[in-house]
Amino acid sequence: MTTQQYQLVSEHFLAQARQELAAGDLPQASEKGWGAATQMLKAIAEQRGWEHNRHRHYHRTASRLRAETGDGDIFRLFAVAAALHENFYENDMEAPLVAESLDDVAALLDKLRPLLAQT
Secondary structure (H helix, E strand, C coil), X not given: CCHHHHHHHHXXXXXXXXXXXXXXXXXXXXXXXXXXXXXXXXXXXXXXXXXXXXXXXXXXXXXXXXXXXXXXXHHHHHHHHHHHHHHHHHCCCCHHHHHHHHHHHHHHHHHHHHHHHHC
């Protein structure tokens, strides 16, 4: 996929996550939130020529972006997205926490979008 396609999928997944949350499907809302975060990281990694086809690459990309920008929230918010991914399997988060976590994913995307425009 192209950088733009990853970005579009990211936005689509976040919208789907909110719909799944409203429908009460917390595991699917969680997984779509994770997907929104990783697709945006893939967009940046693709644009910069970084590997992005394994979980460890998402962590590495978030870490590199944190170091590059000095913004520790990037990695912290990514960790929230990773917790959503875990919730897909465990289903132990309650709806308010999933909703708050999706807000954090949206905040992460807000931080990442301008990084796409810089390169």
